[in-house]
Amino acid sequence: MKKLSGLSRTQPARAFRVHLVVKVLRLCDILWMAVTVVIVDDHPSFRSSARTLLELEGFEIVGEAEDGASALEVAAALEPELVLLDVALPDTNGFEVAARLAGGPSKVILTSSREQRDLGRRVRSSGALGFVSKDRLTGQALTALLEKVP
Amino acid sequence: MNRLLAFVLVIAGAALGAGAYHAQINALNRPHAAAQVAVGWAYLVAGLVAWDRRPANRMGRLMVLTGLALLARQLRYGDNAFLFTVCFILGDVGYALVGHSALAYPSGRVKDRAERALVIAGYMTVLAFPLLAALFYGGTSPLLYFGRLSRNSLINVTDDGHAVELLQKTEEVVFFGILASLFILLVVRRFWLATPRMRRILAPLALAAVAFGLRAITECVFTFVDRPFAADYLFWWQFVAVFALPIALVAGLLRARLARAGVGELVVELEHAQPRELRGALARTLGDPALEVVFWLPERETYADAGGNPVDLADDGARAVTYLDHEGEPLAAIVHDPSLLEEPKLVRAAGAAARLALENAQLQAETSAQLAEVKESRVRIVAAADRERKRIERDLHDGAQQRLAALALQLRIAQRRLDSQHADPAVEALLESAVLELQAANEELRELVRGVYPAILCEEGLAAALESLALRNPFPIELDVLEGRLPPRVEATAYFVTSEGLANVTKHAQASKASVCIARLNGLLAVEISDDGVGGAERLENSGLSGLADRVEALGGTLQVESPAGHGTRLVAEIPCES
Numbered sequence: 001m002k003k004l005s006g007l008s009r010t011q012p013a014r015a016f017r018v019h020l021v022v023k024v025l026r027l028c029d030i031l032w033m034a035v036t037v038v039i040v041d042d043h044p045s046f047r048s049s050a051r052t053l054l055e056l057e058g059f060e061i062v063g064e065a066e067d068g069a070s071a072l073e074v075a076a077a078l079e080p081e082l083v084l085l086d087v088a089l090p091d092t093n094g095f096e097v098a099a100r101l102a103g104g105p106s107k108v109i110l111t112s113s114r115e116q117r118d119l120g121r122r123v124r125s126s127g128a129l130g131f132v133s134k135d136r137l138t139g140q141a142l143t144a145l146l147e148k149v150p
Numbered sequence: 151m152n153r154l155l156a157f158v159l160v161i162a163g164a165a166l167g168a169g170a171y172h173a174q175i176n177a178l179n180r181p182h183a184a185a186q187v188a189v190g191w192a193y194l195v196a197g198l199v200a201w202d203r204r205p206a207n208r209m210g211r212l213m214v215l216t217g218l219a220l221l222a223r224q225l226r227y228g229d230n231a232f233l234f235t236v237c238f239i240l241g242d243v244g245y246a247l248v249g250h251s252a253l254a255y256p257s258g259r260v261k262d263r264a265e266r267a268l269v270i271a272g273y274m275t276v277l278a279f280p281l282l283a284a285l286f287y288g289g290t291s292p293l294l295y296f297g298r299l300s301r302n303s304l305i306n307v308t309d310d311g312h313a314v315e316l317l318q319k320t321e322e323v324v325f326f327g328i329l330a331s332l333f334i335l336l337v338v339r340r341f342w343l344a345t346p347r348m349r350r351i352l353a354p355l356a357l358a359a360v361a362f363g364l365r366a367i368t369e370c371v372f373t374f375v376d377r378p379f380a381a382d383y384l385f386w387w388q389f390v391a392v393f394a395l396p397i398a399l400v401a402g403l404l405r406a407r408l409a410r411a412g413v414g415e416l417v418v419e420l421e422h423a424q425p426r427e428l429r430g431a432l433a434r435t436l437g438d439p440a441l442e443v444v445f446w447l448p449e450r451e452t453y454a455d456a457g458g459n460p461v462d463l464a465d466d467g468a469r470a471v472t473y474l475d476h477e478g479e480p481l482a483a484i485v486h487d488p489s490l491l492e493e494p495k496l497v498r499a500a501g502a503a504a505r506l507a508l509e510n511a512q513l514q515a516e517t518s519a520q521l522a523e524v525k526e527s528r529v530r531i532v533a534a535a536d537r538e539r540k541r542i543e544r545d546l547h548d549g550a551q552q553r554l555a556a557l558a559l560q561l562r563i564a565q566r567r568l569d570s571q572h573a574d575p576a577v578e579a580l581l582e583s584a585v586l587e588l589q590a591a592n593e594e595l596r597e598l599v600r601g602v603y604p605a606i607l608c609e610e611g612l613a614a615a616l617e618s619l620a621l622r623n624p625f626p627i628e629l630d631v632l633e634g635r636l637p638p639r640v641e642a643t644a645y646f647v648t649s650e651g652l653a654n655v656t657k658h659a660q661a662s663k664a665s666v667c668i669a670r671l672n673g674l675l676a677v678e679i680s681d682d683g684v685g686g687a688e689r690l691e692n693s694g695l696s697g698l699a700d701r702v703e704a705l706g707g708t709l710q711v712e713s714p715a716g717h718g719t720r721l722v723a724e725i726p727c728e729s
Contacts, residue, residue, distance in 0.1 A: 049560060050559060114605065137555075137562075
C-alpha cells in the first residue's frame with residue numbers, strides 16, 4: 001500500500017520532468033533557430049544523405065517517412081516546421097500528401113529528381129511552399145524558400 | 151409439256167368456251183357472257199404457259215384446271231338437263247380453284263396449315279350445298295343467279311323452294327362471306343410476313359386476290375340487301391379481279407425467266423464496271439435491293455465484305471446465302487432474300503455471269519484486307535514506339551537521374567565537412583566545380599529525357615506538357631490548347647508535332663513569336679503551329695518533319711506545311727480523335 005502510494009507520487013513527477021526537458025529543448029531550438037524537418041522519400045539512401053547534409057547545415061531532422069501514409073502520421077505526431085516531400089511515393093504522390101498537409105502547422109517543400117517545369121501545374125496547385133530539385137538540395141535552398149514567405 | 155396434251159387442252163378450252171357462251175346468252179347479256187368466257191380462257195392460257203415454261207411447278211396444271219372449271223361452270227345456264235345438273239353441282243368448284251391457286255402460289259402447293267384448311271373448307275362448301283340444292287330443286291321456285299329461267303334437276307327428290315333458297319343463301323354466307331373474309335386475311339398475312347423481295351413479287355397477286363375476296367363479300371351482302379347500284383358495275387369489278395389473278399400468277403412465275411434474260415444484260419453491264427458497282431448490278435438483276443456480296447479471302451480463310459472486313463455468314467433465316475465457287479475454290483457468296491432460294495438457277499447464272507467481276511472484286515477485297523492489316527500494324531508500331539520511349543524515360547528517371555542526385559548530395563556533404571575542418575581551398579574549388587559539372591550533366595540528361603517522352607505528358611496531359619515546352623522556348627509562344635485528356639497516342643503525336651514544329655521555327659524561321667492552337671474539330675484533333683518568320687520552308691518530305699508525317703498518317707491523319715516566302719510558316723496536323 002505504501003509502495004503503491006509511493007509509485008503514484010513518483011510517476012507524475014517523472015512525466016513532468018520529461019515534459020520539462022521537451023520544453024527546454026524546444027526553447028533551445030527556438031533560441032538556436034534550428035528548423036525541425038521531416039524527410040519523406042522511399043529511398044533510404046536519399047533520406048540518410050539529406051539528413052546528413054541538412055544537419056550539417058543546422059537543421060534538426062526530427063523524423064523520416066518512406067511513404068505518403070506514414071508521412072501524414074509522422075507529421076501529425078511531430079508537427080515539424082518543414083516537411084521535405086518527394087513527389088514520387090510508392091503509395092501516392094507528393095502532390096496529394098502536400099494538399100493534405102496544407103493548412104496544418106508544417107510547411108511543405110516538394111522535391112524530385114526532375115525539375116519543377118517537368119512536373120507542371122501541380123506543384124503550385126498542391127499548396128506546397130515551393131520546390132527544389134534533388135541535385136540542387138541544400139540548406140540554403142530550403143532557407144531561401146522558407147524566408148520567401150511573408 | 152406434251153404437245154398433244156396441250157393441243158387437246160386448247161381444243162377443249164375453245165369448245166367449252168363456245169359452249170359456255172352459247173349456254174349463257176339465255177341468262178346473261180352478251181358482254182357478260184363473253185367476259186365469263188374470257189376469264190376462263192385467261193386462266194387456261196396462263197396455266198398452259200406456266201406449265202410449258204416451268205413443267206416441274208404444279209401452278210400451271212392448277213391454273214389449267216381452274217380455267218376449265220370456270221368455263222364448265224357457265225354450261226349450267228344451258229337448256230340441257232344433264233349439263234345443268236352436273237354443272238350446277240360442280241360449277242362453284244371453279245371459284246374454289248381460283249382461291250386455291252392464289253394460295254398455292256408460287257410453288258403450286260398450299261403449305262401453310264391455315265391456308266390448307268381454308269382450301270379444303272372451300273371445296274366442301276361448294277360441293278355440298280349445290281348438291282343438296284339440286285336434290286330439292288324441282289323447277290318451280292327461282293334459282294339464285296338464274297333470273298326467271300327454269301331448269302330441270304335430274305336428281306330432284308322433292309320440290310321445296312324454301313329449302314333451295316335456304317341452301318343457296320347459306321352457301322353465299324359461308325363461301326362468299328366467311329371463307330372469302332378468311333381468304334383476304336390469309337393473303338394479307340402472307341404479304342405482311344413476306345421478305346422485301348417476296349413482297350414485290352406478291353404485290354400484284356395480293357392486290358388482285360383482295361379485290362376478288364372483297365367482291366365475293368359484297369356478293370354475300372347483296373344476297374340479303376337490295377343492290378343500291380347497277381349490278382353491271384359489280385360484274386365488271388368481279389371480271390377485272392378474276393381476270394387479273396391469272397395474269398399476276400403467270401407474271402410472278404415467269405419473273406425468274408425474265409430475270410434470267412436480265413443475266414445477259416448483267417454480262418454486258420459488268421464488262422466495264424468497277425468492283426464497287428458489282429453489288430448494285432447483282433441486286434438489280436436479282437430484284438433484291440438488300441443483296442450483299444461477300445468475298446472469300448483464301449489467306450484468312452474467311453468471307454469478307456468489299457472493304458476486307460471479315461463477315462460472319464450465320465444462317466439466321468432472315469437472309470439466305472448462295473456460295474459461288476470457281477474451279478473448286480470458294481470465290482464469293484451472295485447474301486440474298488430467302489425467296490431467291492426458289493430460283494437457285496437464277497442466282498447461280500447471275501453469279502457465273504459476274505464471275506470475272508467477282509474475281510476482280512475478290513482481289514480488291516483481299517487488298518483492302520491487307521491494307522487494313524498494314525494500317526493496324528502501323529498504329530501498333532507507333533504505340534510500341536511510344537511504350538518504348540516511356541520505358542526509357544522511366545528507366546532514366548529511376549536510375550541515372552536518381553544516382554546523379556544522390557551524387558550531388560554527397561558532394562555537398564563533402565563540401566560542408568571540409569568547411570568545418572578549414573580545408574585546402576583548391577579542394578574546395580574542385581568540389582564546387584564538380585557539383586556544377588554534375589548539375590550540368592543532370593540538366594542535359596533531363597533535356598534528353600524530355601525529347602524521348604516527357605513525363606508530364608502522360609501524367610498531366612497535352613496542355614500542361616505544352617506549357618512546360620513553351621517555358622523553355624527562346625521566343626514567346628501563344629498557346630491555345632484544349633484542356634482535358636485524349637487517347638495517349640493522339641496526345642503524344644500532337645505533342646511531338648508541336649515540339650518538332652517549334653524546333654524548326656527556332657532553327658529556320660527567324661521568328662519573333664509563334665502560336666500553337668490545338669482544338670477538336672469534327673472528330674479530328676487539329677494542331678496548328680504558325681510563326682511570323684521568313685517562310686519558304688522546304689517541302690515536308692525534305693524536312694525533319696517527314697518522320698512525324700509518317701506517324702500522323704499511321705493514325706489516319708494528315709500533316710501539311712504552308713510556307714509562302716516572307717509570310718511565315720504554318721504547320722497543320724489533323725489527327726482522328728474519336729470523342
